[in-house]
Amino acid sequence: MDVTIRSFRDAEKEIRFIRDIVFGEEQNVEREVDWDGKDSQSIQVVATDDDDNPIGTGRMQPDGKIGRLAVLDSWRGQGTGEKMLQALLETAEKENFREVFLHAQAHAISFYEKCSFNKVGPEFLEAGIPHVKMTRNVYKI
DSSP: OEEEEEOHHHHHHHHHHHHIIIIIIITOOOHHHHOOSOSTTSEEEEEEOTTSOEEEEEEEOTTSEEEEEEEOGGGTTTTHHHHHHHHHHHHHHHTTOSEEEEEEEGGGHHHHHHTTOEEEEEEEEETTEEEEEEEEESSOO
């Protein structure tokens, strides 16, 4: 598995492939919600298998919001999400962010907690799915 930071322009095909499956087909997120026009300004991460096929993606917006973390079903539970998240956190550190945040789907809270994110505030609905805001210091304390 390889995880790289990419621009949306250079990785759009792979990013669309992953997100259309995970958010579109699996979670029934409306296309207009997923494709919000913020990708070109965001830092993208793409994970590929040994044959260079896309297996996961995610992004970090200019305000430090990490989102759209998605891994194909057959690759879940194998460290792909954690490696992508780590690549985004390393990029956040290089960009001098002190803190990043995300809106975690309720079923993924424990994953983000294992990655040192902390819940902030109550659960809320986003795209019809329960979420909670989570934050994390970028620098290790």
